[in-house]
Amino acid sequence: MGLFDAIRGQFLDVIQWEDQTQDTIVWKFQRRDNAIKNGAQLIVRESQKAVFMHEGILGDVFGPGRHRLTTNNIPILTSLSNWKYAFGAPFQCDTFFVSTRQFTNQKWGTRNPIMMRDPEFGPIRLRAFGSYCFQVTDPGTFVKQISGTNADYDTAGIAAQFRNMLSARFADALGEMQIPALDLAANYNEMGDDLCEKLQPEFDEYGVSLTKFLIENISLPEEVEKALDTRSSMGVLGNMNTYTQFKTANAIGDMAQNEGGGGNMMGMIAGVNMGQVMGGTMQQGAQAPQQPGVAPPPIPQPVQWFAAVNGQQLGPFDGNAMAQNVQSGQVTRETMLWKQGMAAWTAAGQIPELAGLFNAPPPMPPPMPPPMP
Missing domain, CATH: 3.30.1490.40 (GYF domain)
Incomplete structure (x- = not known):
């Protein structure tokens, strides 16, 4: 074995990342002294990109495929490292693999209630939560701005930053849109699409695309929800008289078809009472005032x-x-x-x-x- 063969055997020939996780965004290829030799094979899988950095300076970026690392296809690194062109001579650089797939079902929510002025309820406090999806579109920017030199960087590392940013912008948008509280649920999709578009410039600064922003729920304070339940109940009770008359009329018809119901005391009393209800209703209609604008005195009960x-x-x-x-x-x-x-x-x-x-x-x-x- 020659001297160059011995040197060649000290370094790995294949650089690749087999991602077995669901949340890793950036993974650093680990090797002793970060040494890469001329002619090494770089394998970048689908939904990945490889980023090279030399002494903290961003170098070449490779997309999916098999690449043979030579001075011809890594010009930036060649110029940065003053690579010696001797056969097998290694050079030092950091190799980062960045996942470019979509990271879905990321959660967001308001940490504190959002104050807003509602035209019907006045000042109220709202809470909201939902989910979002994002995708790294500029791996070089993401590595420089977010992950840095970390050997592993997953969604947990960026979740807090994105969550705070989304909550703050959501609060601003909610106040600007001035949608009544009772109409918010009907506008979840429109609000989500509008916020997704407005937030994208801020995500661009991190090399990330906000692909989806979903609002799952906007909740009212408990006391306001109770007031709404009471109002709904009163609305139902407002038509209870008509419903009772309808059910009673059907019951009388059923008793009339029952051969044994003629002498039943409860049936007779119910019939008398129903006659009074229907008669009283018709009498009130007949005694309605003929002159508009004149309110009659209350009918004695x-x-x-x-x-x-x-x-x-x-x-x-x-x-x-x-x-x-x-x-x-x-x-x-x-x-x-x-x-x-x-x-x-x-x-x-x-x-x-x-x-x-x-x-x-x-x-x-x-x-x-x-x-x-």
């Missing part, structure tokens, strides 16, 4: 009675309905009744207001048929 029958609460019934129930025997002196203002349930016979219903004489019997001739 009749006394509403509730009855306890067979362990169930029935009612409410007005005075006419209660009189019908007493005459039919459905309400007796022992039936427990209650109305607003009473301290407790009381037997019907002990209520002075209803005493006249139980003391009234029974109706006249029907006339006797004439005798047979």
Whole structure:
């Protein structure tokens, strides 16, 4: 073995990076004294680039493929290192492999609430979070500005910087757009695309492209969310009367088709009560004021009675309905009744207001048929 063969055997002939991770951005090729000899093989895989640096100065950059390192294809390093052209003479430089694939599902979020003035709720505090994707487009700039001489540099190293930058710019954009809080959810995509475009110049300074910016949620304070829930509930209750009338009308129709429902007390009382509800509704419509702009006085509300029958609460019934129930025997002196203002349930016979219903004489019997001739 000759002298040059011995020298040649001290150095590696192949320079490459087999990335087995999902988050490594920059990896430094390690060798003793960073020595590379003339004619060494450089293998750069897809979604990678190789960056050479000599004494801290950026040199040549290689894309995917197999490259034979000679003075012809590394002119920058040749001029920087004053490479001696002797066969097999090594030179020293740092070799960095940079991953150029997209790094997805990177998280961002507001560390503190964002204050904004909403046209409906006034000053409110908002929190937001989401994800973003980025890709190294200028490996030389990224190595110089971000990773430096680190042997390994992954997404965790840059995550805090990007997260702070995204949160700050998001807060500015949210105030400038002046979108009402209730309309924010409908504008997530538009806001994300607009912010992605506005943030790109700042990412260019690091040799990075912001390929996606997603807003997953913008949350209101807990007290505002409770107020919205209450408002929604009140909106639903506003149509409850119409819904109740519809369901009651269907129930009466079902009872009319039931052969055994004619003598049922609960069915009869429900029918009487429904008649009062429908009659009262129609009467209120008929008594609507004819002259616009004149508000009538409040309609006096009749006394509403509730009855306890067979362990169930029935009612409410007005005075006419209660009189019908007493005459039919459905309400007796022992039936427990209650109305607003009473301290407790009381037997019907002990209520002075209803005493006249139980003391009234029974109706006249029907006339006797004439005798047979």
